[in-house]
Amino acid sequence: MRNKIFRKVMTLVTMVAAAGTVMMAAACSTSNTIDAEGTTVSSYEHAIDILNAVWDKSTHDFPAYGGNFEKNVDNAPGEIPLTDKDTMTSTLLIPEDVQAHVSEVATIFHMMNTNTLTGASLKLDGNISSDEVSGKIKDSFKNNQFMCGIPEEIVIYTVGDNELVYFYGSVEIIDGLQTGADGLDGAKLAVKENY
Secondary structure, X not given: OHHHHHHHHHHHHHHHHHHHHHHHHHHHOOXXXXXXXXXXXXXXXXXXXXXXXXXXXXXXXXXXXXXXXXXXXXXXXXXXXXXXXXXXXXXXXXXXXXXXXXXXXXXXXXXXXXXXXXEEEEEEOOOOOHHHHHHHHHHHHHHOOOOOOOOOEEEEEEEOOOEEEEEEEOHHHHHHHHHHHXXXXXXXXXEEEEO
């Protein structure tokens, strides 16, 4: 009788342990995949999906808009067309040699001053890595002559090999957005520097 009870208890303990292991593995995994060339592919279909995920998971209590002047969204990220070279160069600080490799751009800005917050997510064409682009954007930020206030810091996350998201501006605002960026599938902090 005791052996039967012991076996049932051991079976139950084993099943609970196996279920716990499966649940932990599911919780720790990301949905990024690796393609045939060994490239880490993000689980986000579009640049706007990356920035929306950050925005939805972060704290923010300031007026913001996404997109650009012609096509904008209040208090949410928005997309910009690749033909908007002025925004990509002067505001998002994307070097011209990188722009040729950008396939999608989404943005978020502080409504009163873009130096308080400028944020973007980029999808790349696969001919340049997100690590290389993060270095080029960091250099562009460091070498930029800002007007109307100087941003305090820049943070850049790579999201797979062909996507990235970055923010520059007030440390207080950036810290709130990092909460969301830290929660992205496959995100890796590549840059965090003061101006």
